[in-house]
Amino acid sequence: MIRIVAVLLAVLLTGALGVGGALAQMPKSESAQPKSMDQPKSMEMNKRVEGTIKSVQGSIVTLDDGTTLSIPSSVKVSRDQLKPGAMIVAEYEERGGQKVAKSVQIKG
Numbered sequence: 001m002i003r004i005v006a007v008l009l010a011v012l013l014t015g016a017l018g019v020g021g022a023l024a025q026m027p028k029s030e031s032a033q034p035k036s037m038d039q040p041k042s043m044e045m046n047k048r049v050e051g052t053i054k055s056v057q058g059s060i061v062t063l064d065d066g067t068t069l070s071i072p073s074s075v076k077v078s079r080d081q082l083k084p085g086a087m088i089v090a091e092y093e094e095r096g097g098q099k100v101a102k103s104v105q106i107k108g
């Protein structure tokens with residue numbers, strides 16, 4: 001009976017040490033911080049574009065490379081400087097297949 005208890009104890013300790021060793025070897029980024037699937041999409045989708053304005057129609061700006069940006073009224077930019085030939089740098093996110101500016105800067 002004592003041998004059976006000793007064998008069971010040895011098996012349990014070996015199993016516990018094996019799992020503990022595996023956990024100890026796990027990279028800290030995986031064990032210390034859970035991965036969240038609820039990250040804001042705006043953080044993932046922000047992009048940047050730089051170019052020369054080819055045309056402006058209302059709130060839509062088209063660059064020389066064919067990129068079109070929708071510039072909502074909430075974006076702080078001097079509308080009279082948004083004209084063909086102006087160089088801009090814009091951060092945008094894609095919404096429904098359209099590039100919507102989050103910020104626009106006029107260059108030179």
